[in-house]
Amino acid sequence: MALIETLELEKNYQVGGTTVRALAGISLRIERGEFVAVMGPSGSGKSTFMNLIGCLDQPTGGHYLLDGEDVGGLARDELARIRNHRIGFVFQGFNLLPRTSALENVELPMLYNGTPAGERKRRALAALRLLGLEDREHHQPNQLSGGQQQRVAIARALVNDAPLILADEPTGNLDTRTSAEIMELFVALNQRSRITVILVTHEADIAAYSGRVIRFLDGLVISDEKVK
């Protein structure tokens, strides 16, 4: 069974009386353990696609099966539970809580699924260690470099053992060297831990780290090819 399967997935927005077709019917299968790069110019629908895949938004048409379960029509809190257990997010702007230590930022997803305090700390520390941040656990985001912040965000995405990581331009705010480090991390996670990674980028050299590139234009997939 594919981890992600979409059937004629559609998303329309109402903007001031006119309907905007952000996604015009996307049918895709992404298998467990794939590393996929989603590319396309702005307005092509790739962000909308990612929001739907990440259960942050609901489609207006078609179906989205995550691990064989139709996610369409689920209530807010059920979507929250799916995001908590099965999806890790990495954002361009890191989206860490300000004035909150790296450790507590990583603990955050476990706050919402009833993990006991001791277990939370142990797992968060393990995730930080995995990303080479063991001596930064008490630093707050503004005391960390961009690369370190993004690694804290990745630790947060991993901490609930989610099988899927969605990264929305994760290197957009980073310099070239740091970008390469972060991408190596994703590759390592994908190959060693068999975590499925889907990342949005518009840089070809970032997309080159992936195993499959899907290109969007005007709400449709215009190409879908395996690389390497």
Added chain:
Amino acid sequence: MIGIPSTLRISLRALRVNKMRSGLTMLGIIIGVGAVIAMVAIGTGASRKIEQQISSVGSNLIMIRPGSMTSGGLRMGLGTQATLTTGDADAIERECPAVSAVAPSLSGAAQVVYGNQNWSTAVDGTTQGVLIVKEWSLVSGRPFTDQDIRNATKVCLLGQTVVESLFGSMDPLGQVIRIKKIPFRVIGVLEKKGQSLMGNDQDDIIYVPVTTAQKKIFGTTVPGRVRMIMVKAVSTEALEAAEQQITDLLRQRHRIGPKQEDDFVVRNLTQMLQLAEQSTRVMSLLLGAIASVSLLVGGIGIMNIMLVSVTERTREIGIRMAVGAKTWDIRLQFIIEALTLSLIGGVLGIVAGISFSKVLSAALGWSTVVSLPSVLLAFVFSGLVGIFFGFYPAYKASLLNTIDALRYE
């Protein structure tokens, strides 16, 4: 669902970040709760004082005095007519069913002497009924008996002030004192009663049998004359009936025709005091209500700040939702934040209110009573204010769209 300790930690951190703002918001609640407690304390103090006065006078008390005398078109003051007698007192006790006890009174000032001590005090001729009417008991000795009254024996009961003045720390029981040079044996000592409504020392008194007072001390021209009759009604509800029965009885006994005016005056003391108590109670309610308005304003302050806080932290809310916070996780976070503000404010307000009451009673001499229920009520109420005014901002936060919240700048 997120645990309460974690939520509390998040809330406290958020409140610490904006110390000044949290403090000022809390100040609204502190003033509100403090005002409620202080105002209720003042009100309770006032009505407590009146209650004490009522019980010191005796409850369900009716006083009968002779009417004014008219001589040559001039009306003299109350009590100038010598119309009331011990016979009237006995008749009231016998014939008025709404009356439970009667005490006639013939009083005057007199010099009293014991050994080499002397003292000017009020000497009141009465019967054993006075102890019931005035709800007064003896600390030692015995009350008057019927025999004392009938035989006009020379015995007396002493108030505490008289005991202190004449005997110091000695036991007066069985000693003989001289009232207007006539020897009287002390058969009882009254318990301490304190000041009356008017500020008179009620303990500065000697009771003697009414007959003794009439025949031996004050020597009245009209036989059996008394200056006043005090009556205790069987209950508060029976007060009016008692008044009516007494008036009817006395008119009949004094042979007053249907067109003629009473030659006596019946006054209901308790009713007056109860009215005073009622108005204090209304007052304290009013004070409390006004103070509650400030608590309400404090609550609106909390709501205002929480709304600002939700807007400022839209992005934080978005992040929390993205990693799996459910509707109630977000709501609980903001409600607990508002609750923390209002409860800390409530506790500080209780301290402020109690201190303010203490300062008031120390500086102005007002009696204030901080009651535990009013403190608990203020605390619970401040908590409710927090929940009530925190709910809307929390509700608003929980309905944010995750994607929009994440992109919020």
